[in-house]
Amino acid sequence: MRAKTTLLALTCAAAFGGFAATAIRDVVQQPAGATPATVAAVPTMAALPAAVDGAPLPSLAPMLKTVTPSVVSVHAKQRVRVSPFGNDPFFRRMFPELDQERMNESLGSGVIVDAQQGYVLTNHHVIEGADDVSVTLSDGRTVEAEFIGSDVDTDVALMRIKADNLTAIPLAQDANLQVGDFVVAVGNPFGFGQTVTSGIISAVGRSNVPGVGFQNFIQTDASINPGNSGGALVNLRGQLVGINTASFNTRGSMAGNIGLGFAIPIGLARNVMMQLATTGSVQRGTLGIDTQTVDARIAQGLGLDTPRGAVITRVYGGSPAARAGLRTGDVVVAANGERIDNSESLRNFQGLQALDTPVTLDVLRDGRTVKIDTRLTALPRDGASVDARLAGAMFADLPEALRRQNQRAGGVLVEAVDAGSRAFQSGLREGDLILAANSGQFRDLAGFRDSLADRPSDLVLRISRRGRIADVIMR
Template sequence: MRAKTTLLALTLAAAFGGFAATAMRDALQQPAIATPPAAAAVPMLAALPASVDGQALPSLAPMLRQVTPSVVSVHTKQRVRVSPFGNDPFFRRMFPELSQERINESLGSGVIVDAAQGYVLTNHHVIEGADDVSVTLADGRTLEAEFIGSDVDTDVALMRVKASGLTAIPLARDSNLQVGDFVVAVGNPFGFGQTVTSGIVSAVERSNVPGVGFQNFIQTDASINPGNSGGALVNLRGELVGINTASFNTQGSMAGNIGLGFAIPIGLARNVMTQLAATGSVQRGTLGVDTQTVDARIAQGLGLDAPRGAVVTRVYGGSSAANAGLRTGDVVVSANGQRIDNSEALRNFQGLQALDAPVTLEVLRDGKPMKIETRLRALPRDGASFDPRLAGATLADLPEAIRRQNDRIGGVRIEKVEPGSRAHNNGLREGDLILAANSGEFRDLAGFRDSLASRPADLAMRISRGGRIYNVIMR
């Protein structure tokens, strides 16, 4: 029980910013009144020299004058109905007139990345569930924001504002970022307004943050506090290197910054933004394999020197992995030069790649190294392509953050169901989770599709809806 409590605390501690900070701001805005002693006047402090040995003192001010017009404050409003009967569905239906509308407000940050189009990048969790979103520019103008799309698995969202005189920030190249580089975070912490903090890059390619989806974070000791979410992490040239997204503290994010901040690399954010701008959603490719982490027992059985890598336990028919010649028993130890230590690392690698991206896998087959060239192929999501009885349903994998909370969780999510469609008439509804089917075992969309390849004459599925389990016969 203690371990579960600790895990929950760590997960909540990594909770994102972008929430209302009104109460804290009001408290902090009450000035403390100090009465100076009536003693002798305090001597004036000597001013810093403008230069030393003929060299001007370094300052970030010139760079920040170029950057800060691109960073905006994001304001969201969400309308919710509150009933004195809580969540009891019976009494809520019996006495709807007793329910009252309440507006939840929250604050976050965003970055203008395309002045001509008015594109603003922020975090998914900043605008999630919002009914109204507006942004306040550095010059004081407040504008309504149009939601373009978001990706929960990378926590990236794209908005658009219509205004003249916007200033976009230049984007950096990920490959140039190194541990030890100086970086500056700009955002709207606690609703105070635009604030600048500085630090260094503490690490790159972090992928072990609890409760988050696909991960490739920049870690920094620049203070990233609640409300900084969606703001800019820039280098000393004033280029955007990342989108600030999370702070980590075992006491919770409201306890303050302890030098563990995380930002989404701009290369990843740019790839997601491109898809969102084009289609409003993000598609991901897959190798089409199931894998298992190589532990000491598996390493001994395969004759490996060390327990490292992801061993292939299943290759789906017709997948890119099958076409490339990947086999059951192969151990993946590297992908595009990135070290793969376990099954989670390989899954995370796939989730971060652009659609149809080329992939070079380094594998051990019978203990001997070899390379396999392949690509990540996107799976169709319309139910009819899986089975005619699912026509009208749009399918999706579980959000990665949910799956990471418990590796035993698996299934397929019903993202949308067209009214009157065959899937709708068979009893499927938006938000349903397909946990199992008599067609075979599966853990994700690729496995579900593979299980239905033989078109079973009778199809029965176990569905989770609103915390309850149903058995559905598909006709």
């Protein structure tokens, strides 16, 4: 089951979209004079010529005629029950018949990426928690959408629609974007309908956006407005290079655009889409290590010239890292040629890779650089593979966006519990957050599994359930 998680982003507005297209007019006002001489009348504005030196003026119109039929508006509806007693639990239980059903609606955008299958890519946050989702095509038709799957940590969701004469946008094989490249965005800002805007690439590989999960964003100077989430970012060939996802404004999304917009690169979106289309969910691999950012104090202790990288503080038994020969005290400074400056960048790198991805790490060890080859492998998530007392439960790591809000946050999420199972009978429930255990310290699922490797005779879990802390004895 998918854990329903509300992603909080104080400064990151999840509403992506188009680049603001603003017509620029130069208004020339003549200053007042004494007694002007007689002059011929001059028009205040002249029409633009159709060509300059025999060459036609450039226009995006021909390319956009092929792109816009692929971009859709997404309408999500969620049924919620509202009580006249607010959130008071006593009166809500006493008078449930007074509850009223209300329909919350939200708007976003999407992109048709496979006309034959009817696949539509959008953002997870656009359809999160929705009971009904419909899609309005560029020709005005509205059709129901079938949810295929979504990945909260990359904010990618996949839907399927059934309609004739769909047009899919071509995907860029390798976006290979550079700062300064021109791009065009198409979306549905504020529900106005399809809107086309343009801008440039401001940066690539951004991974420091607050309140968002695993990140490798394309940054643009787009004018981003609510309702554009899930829209298309295309190059001048009309190929999809990114899925618009978020804008940044210290005053919130409704304050307007300040030229900081972010899009998911198509390579990442494609990898997530393939997993969702095949299994309906996304699995991620791990190296099986804990790390800490190398600061000046650690660098001095390790004899490093520069305080940079992620120092390994723990290697889990039986993990890919252990099999590859990684050791406590090794400092990871690059992964597959990508610079690793701190612990966060190494974690982000792992979260963006496909399962079983080969990884070559550049590691500082004993004053020299060595290369370590390994792979990212998935951890079993069923409780029985961890400890027999946890049979019937399924576990998952905390959503990355939630963890990023508090760097010290750690724990394991109980994703599902089979009714009547051993874990259920001991009191474990879906949605519980395991904060600690008497088996040892851990921050994630890999650490939780490792702490239980010796099978302690007694197992007590400290959990958080709806804001309350309790200890559960697993029998």
